[in-house]
């Protein structure tokens with residue numbers, strides 16, 4: 460380590476990397492005070508050396524060679540903002556093997572190969588921090604991991620994808636269809652050219668896996684997470700939700716049920732009074748229910764260069780302080796090996812929209828089908844007449860497997876022409 464300052468090797472200088480670099484330059488004095496030494500960007504690895512960067516760094520710092528940046532003698536701490544699996548994984552493992560702490564924003568890597576990274580870091584006794592990987596600028600990982608280290612967390616419910624929250628807000632407040640709201644999100648730069656990862660819930664599922672691993676201290680990977688996106692949510696569902704006093708949100712829910720961990724991402728109706736119902740536009744928020752601490756809420760910008768850069772710099776300070784003063788942050792906290800509950804065994808309340816024949820006795824047949832599968836109906840009303848007749852139903856809390864069996868059975872009733880929508884209702888009955 461240099462005598463006078465801590466040297467940063469920055470891998471990637473795109474949205475997150477440039478945000479972190481600008482923030483480090485702007486807050487150099489504060490960071491130096493917090494760390495006990497100045498912190499300096501020494502090398503930057505990028506793919507395209509000719510690209511104009513949104514940060515004022517000397518051109519001589521840039522290189523193509525990720526591995527050379529990690530290995531450089533004047534680089535003490537590696538900040539990985541490339542994303543994806545490779546070369547990020549190899550670079551992080553190389554840094555750890557060299558005893559260099561790592562700060563990363565990489566949810567894809569952590570939600571799939573987090574165990575490999577954190578095990579290597581524990582073996583070597585180096586820090587790996589990843590605040591920016593989940594909910595961007597919102598402090599969540601270190602509060603969950605460190606501030607709540609002695610807390611039993613019961614459930615974490617999050618709005619962790621800004622693109623889908625923006626789309627659902629426009630559908631709710633602007634009366635738009637899903638595709639109109641997606642087009643607006645694209646026009647405003649909130650949606651990527653290929654929006655699949657956001658609208659189909661893959662991005663939220665990766666974050667949910669990391670949240671669950673940290674909150675319940677047991678490894679959950681992205682493939683364990685039940686996932687549904689929002690592309691099937693219609694404006695009509697949102698209209699009925701509003702009439703029922705609910706707001707539709709894409710939720711990431713992680714909870715511990717009888718010693719097992721249940722993690723799911725899907726659109727859900729939330730009571731308007733729930734704190735997450737008022738989280739609008741591209742904002743993120745995470746609602747944590749702890750056994751002793753009670754309810755906590757974290758709110759802010761879940762993406763973007765400045766918010767995410769701020770989270771990265773916070774992690775740099777934590778890791779750099781350990782280089783200067785000794786010690787190490789909490790390593791891997793997945794101490795337990797809890798079962799991951801399959802979706803069939805989870806429970807929820809459900810909203811259903813059925814197209815039905817407008818005939819006497821239809822409601823009785825439908826109600827019997829629910830009863831036969833042990834799903835109890837809380838409310839039902841008929842919308843429209845004749846060809847347009849629809850039943851809007853909300854159930855009491857029941858098992859997912861029973862609800863699925865009910866939906867299958869409803870589909871084969873002659874009086875039900877279509878099960879139009881099924882959405883879960885959260886935050887009401889325990």
Ligand SMILES: NC(=O)c1ccc[n+]([C@@H]2O[C@H](COP(=O)([O-])OP(=O)(O)OC[C@H]3O[C@@H](n4cnc5c(N)ncnc54)[C@H](OP(=O)(O)O)[C@@H]3O)[C@@H](O)[C@H]2O)c1
Nearest residue numbers: 471472473474475504505506507540541542564565762763
């Ligand atoms: N965007 C957000 O708001 C946000 C929020 C939270 C977390 N994250 C996470 O942060 C990470 C980075 O995301 P981002 O949005 O900043 O991505 P980005 O804008 O695409 O930036 C990626 C950077 O990595 C560089 N790069 C890519 N492949 C490389 C290679 N093989 N060798 C060297 N450099 C390479 C790129 O170089 P060029 O510039 O030359 O192409 C670019 O500078 C991802 O893990 C993402 O999930 C992003």
